[in-house]
């Protein structure tokens with residue numbers, strides 16, 4: 001039997017795929033003819049590329065668009081597209097050293113580079129911070145016998161989820177006006193608690209008082225969003241105290257510009273943590289650490305990015321995002337028709353129009369410029385500065401023009417008194 005060409009290098013097909021990458025150039029109207037049930041007969045790879053380009057690339061939201069600022073999802077550098085292609089071709093599994101001789105080393109290396117920046121000494125990659133948070137709380141429970149998780153009302157839903165999965169009580173504490181954890185509401189006795197502090201809350205980007213690290217049996221810092229600020233000499237101070245945590249979660253697919261799914265869980269004492277969260281198995285040559293079984297080579301993409309840019313290059317891109325957020329926040333603060341939510345200082349800008357209904361205002365903005373957020377039952381708009389190429393002047397102009405000309409949206413529909 002000749003080899004099956006589907007598993008062989010097809011330069012023509014791959015070149016075509018690369019040519020199609022600029023999806024904004026993909027023409028053809030959206031197709032709505034996906035088979036309702038599993039097709040018996042395949043179309044063949046070449047036809048599928050053309051067929052899917054119209055939808056996958058033609059109907060996508062482009063996070064590198066000049067107005068894209070709605071979510072914590074960044075555009076990704078092209079080096080990661082290239083390495084992702086290599087990864088798909090190799091399909092390495094870090095669970096098995098034999099299938100991933102270099103990929104395991106790559107992940108170990110990026111963890112060894114990043115963990116010390118947070119005062120941690122090791123860890124591993126996870127598909128996201130939701131899993132990183134779960135893993136950290138698992139270690140906290142099994143190493144320190146914690147019975148409850150204490151976190152603010154602005155903490156991420158993955159903290160409650162992890163507490164539920166692990167059978168731990170969840171104790172919610174209060175926040176101040178800017179959504180940072182209000183230390184006055186902390187229980188006095190935290191000796192059986194894992195305290196979770198957030199560095200960059202998801203809704204408004206607030207940083208909890210990180211000097212509370214060390215007050216509980218275990219302190220975990222959820223730095224999914226704002227963690228990368230420690231790489232910038234200009235902004236590092238905003239996270240000072242994080243190095244006293246027992247564990248830190250960081251989403252590389254947020255402010256480290258990685259394709260999903262890419263995140264890290266890091267531990268102050270990773271040998272101890274690994275002993276609590278590892279399992280051996282008859283078919284395994286090395287213990288399985290953490291929640292995942294099969295584990296892909298996302299570390300190679302992160303390695304490529306860190307090698308391409310260095311710490312300074314990465315910091316420069318984050319600082320550019322911070323400059324953009326600053327300018328947008330300054331504009332909003334100074335505009336009588338707009339109200340700024342207290343700035344959390346991590347590139348998340350939350351605001352609302354003072355005399356137009358928020359939902360109608362949002363609907364009139366270009367899609368992808370802002371997302372909606374509900375704070376204390378009231379609607380707000382949120383821009384996240386994750387796109388270094390956002391055209392901030394144009395976005396400010398767009399918002400300004402809408403405030404000026406939005407009388408058609410009506411006013412006084414909701415009271416902002």
Ligand SMILES: *Cc1c(COP(=O)(O)O)cnc(C)c1O
Nearest residue numbers: 128129130156202222224225251
């Ligand atoms: C995004 C986010 C998470 C969840 O991270 P994923 O990578 O989406 O799983 C957790 N905590 C905070 C503060 C976040 O912003």
